[in-house]
Amino acid sequence: MNAIEIKGLKKSFRGMYALNGLNMTVPVGSIYGFIGENGSGKSTTEKLICGHLVKDSGTIKLFGKDYTDAGVRVKIGALIENAGCFPGSSIYVNLKMQCLNLGIENADKEISRVLKIVRMEEHANLKFKKCSLGMKQRIGIAMALLGSPALLILDEPINGLDTDGMKIMREILIDITQNYNCTVLISSHILGELEKIATHYGIIRQGKMIQELSAKEMEERARIFVSLKTEDIQSAYKILKQKFKNVRIDDDHIKVFDEEDTEGIVKYLIENNHVVSEVKKNKVGLEEYYIELMSKKESA
16 A cells, blocks of 8 residues: 555646646655655645645545545644744643644653654753754654654755754654654755655656656666766866766766776776876765756756
């Protein structure tokens, strides 16, 4: 069974389509990285799933049932835009009010549970306005986790976080899926961080899904490249272009794609009077894969 199945989803605003026939499949138990440029339809999709917007046409199924089904709606937790907390109230009071809204019994036990999940159990009495951005994001996730949802929808939860904040967020999201039977749909522009946790990806453009794949499939499709550094980058680049098909300059490195013979490449440069100061073999990551996919679509 899939946590989310979307077919032919359309949503327009003032005659302009934000979603134009979107198809999407999110497996149960996955961390699904939802990727796309600004205005591609990510937030619109998430708001439709949550019932914050009304679709024009198409179908949305959650755990095999229509997304309007009352039994399935209680299985959704979401953090879209911000936590919606009262600044002058403590973390505990904000969570207690949300428990009352949701009709959760034994609220204190539930608050203790979610604060432990987001590593905030020692800060329950801290006022929300005194929390850092990372803490506020974790409080938002704690709010979304009240009632033990089976599906958690997060819109850009790691944007603006420092290195420690992103590390904690990664640990929390992995913990949620592995130990609390929760599927996570997460959108983010920070693809390097997303790559560390996502099990599946959906790449959206102009309201349409252009590719869905698992992390394993992306790893298998990722192109191998040799990265080099020389004193005269431009000259070395021209030399390599004479022998190798896919070569490009990226920052202060030359990358030779679809080649595994590191020694052969270095030897060729030495024979042409170029000293190589740095060399390593690698695979294209999520960010480069995404950029390459987008460039292919633009040229198609």
